[in-house]
Amino acid sequence: MLIIAGSLHVEPDARDGYLAESAQVIAQARATAGCLDFLLAADPLDPGRIHIYERWESPEQLAAFRGSGPSDQQEAEILDADVQRYLISGVEAP
Template identity: 80%
Template sequence: MLIIAGSLHVDPAGRDDYLSGCGDVIAQARATAGCLDFLLAADPLDPGRIHVYERWESPEQLAAFRDSGPSDAQTVAILDADVHRYLISSVEAP
């Protein structure tokens, strides 16, 4: 399993529009084989920050989705990104 987590930074004035435009991408990811969870969400304190959280069964399934990733308009709107990939070797109950 792997987790993709971090944040994107966009123009605060355009963040809501950016997230509104992500609905199709989120639905597409969640419908993709191997996607366990996918979320892009507004930060409650920083008006230009978007949280990224993805959970995938395998790197291959993630790669298949990435080939159909964000539109050019979404990519251009990202001013900065701090997103990392975490390979998970085990999962335990809390």
């Protein structure tokens, strides 16, 4: 299993528009084979921060989807990003 997690920073007044434009990509990801979860969400305290969380069955399935990333306009709105890829070797019940 693979987890992609981190955050993006955009201008605070652009965040809601960025998230609205991301809805189609989120839906597309969730419908993709191997996608277990996909979310972009507003941070409740930082008005310019967007949290990213993705969970995939395999790196190959993630790679097959990756061409569907942010549009050029959305890419230009990102001021900073801190997103990491985590390879998970096992999952335990809480």
